[in-house]
Amino acid sequence: MNRCLHKNSSRLWPKVLGAFFFCLGLGVTGTGGTGVAAAAEPGPVISLVIDGKGIPTDVQPLRQNGRMLVPIRVIAESTGADVTYEASNRQVNVTDKGKRIVLLVDSRTAYVDGKRVTLDTPAMIVNQRTVVPIRFVSEALGYRVVWDDRSGVAQIQTKPIGDTAAVIKDATNPYVVQLGDTLTEIAKRHNTTVQEMKKNNFLSSDELTFQQLLFLPKGAKKAEHPLSKEVGDRRLLDDTYYFPFSEVSWYEPYGDSYGSDREWTESNNGSVRNHEGIDIMAPKGTPVYSVADGTINRVGWNTYGGWRVNITDDAGLYRMYYAHLSAYVPGLEIGDTIRAGQLIGFVGDTGYGGTGTVGMFEPHLHFGLYKNSDGLAIDPYYYLKYWEQKKVGSPYS
CATH class of the missing domain: 3.10.350 (Membrane-bound Lytic Murein Transglycosylase D; Chain A)
Known part of the structure; x- marks a missing residue:
């Protein structure tokens, strides 16, 4: 990781910025003060979505005076903004789309195209990193910013949203x-x-x-x-369930891969096992949403599923299994209540090995559905096709 020198230097940061941080100037509920989540996370965490993709950061976002702080480099890498740091006067300059923003470290004074403004939270240096206010910076550059309070994730849109997925108008028959x-x-x-x-x-x-x-x-x-004759439980054919991707997410058309052979096993003894779910191929970092209201009963690493989360539905009838994630949203713990359509994690390629194994297959979401009473797997294909007609909408609409 490239780092900016803070002593006796003035370096021009390229578009792929090393390790500066934005302070997410977002209204965040909770007490003031700087700090990360007190509880240990179950795995990698992502707190920032830019243009529909979860963006990892090497330092967790902080909170200061009700504001959220995240790495500046993620904005530069994702938007192409040019950033310079002048160590002699501890000044950060951000330029994009004809706009120029100047922030002074440890000062609430900033400038937008030469006009002085006062910030709620100043730019700071934390753990030898520079952090600056993101809502201020993002909105000054013309970006759209939304804070998802349920998941503890900031979402930023820097460019127009493309065509959304086609949703069938009449899906009741x-x-x-x-x-x-x-x-x-x-x-x-x-x-x-x-x-x-x-x-x-x-x-x-x-x-x-x-x-x-x-x-x-x-x-x-x-x-x-009717579809009801092809599925085991008609109760799952209900409009309270959501598809695990949003209407603005891209994913490949998927078939019924339930029951197909899988050759990789933990013992590596050459045996073949059945695939207990549906794979939906999607780019790494694509947000994943809970399909149902429920409670987390497992979260963390699994040899086969990588970073995964299991959610038992509110009725206690089913367990939903989301596997091969690249990261979770902050603060997920066993026993947490989750709502249908709530952001829970991000598509990845983890699994098929010890903790942290990646790259054994292309990024995708593995979605499994199990009876809670006996743990038996259910083919979720038709349920997913039905739920596909109800997706989380754009946060900016």
Whole structure:
């Protein structure tokens, strides 16, 4: 890690900034004072999301006077802002998109394009790192900043949000495609049209696959082969559940990988095991959300699942398993209450080895679903396809 010299030097920081820190000038609940979480974290923690990606920092964000402090370098690396540090007068200069911000270490005075402003919290040097106020800096540069109080994570958007994932308008009448089905026959039997079915399901062709999930449009007859017949518990087909990715997250189309062979085992004896979940490929750092209200019953490292978290639903019927995470949000502990749609961690590639093992496979979320009564695994594929129609929205909308 590159470090800025604080004595007898004046260095120009490149766009990939070494180790300066932003102070997240965000309204944070709780008492004032500087400090990190008192309890030990179960694994790596991420407290900052920039443009939809969790950004790790080598020092945990701090709190000062109700404000949150995080590394400046993460802003520079993610946005391309130019930063210089003048050691002789302990001054940080941030320039981006024609804007110039000047902050003085240990001073509440700052300047935006030459105009003097007063900060709630000054720039500081902590553990030989420089930290400065992020809400002030971000908003001065035209970024959008949101504080997620439930997860203890700051979210910053530096550029326009692209197209969000298509969400089916009418998703209350799901139909499972049978052998020999065609769109024409399905439409005829359910008193609707091919055009309405294609529109409601965002289909670009008439081709169907066996056991594909379709949502019949409004006004159609009740599905002859409803999804409820394909799943073990209809109670999970409810609009209180969320998909584990948000509407602005990118992920690859996924199939039913439940029950497929997995050759890696802890004993390395050549045996084959069954895959007890669904893998959804997504970029490392993609935020992961809880699908249901519940309570954390396990969190930390697992040889197979890497950094993982298990959540038992409020009814005590099911356990949801989120595996291969790169990091958690701050402060997760066994016994914590979690709400559906709450940010809990970030996609990674951890697992298949001792603590900290990474790179054994491409980044993805492994989602598992288990009966709480006997621990038996359930194929969550159809539930995920149903929940996919309800996602956490953009925090900036």
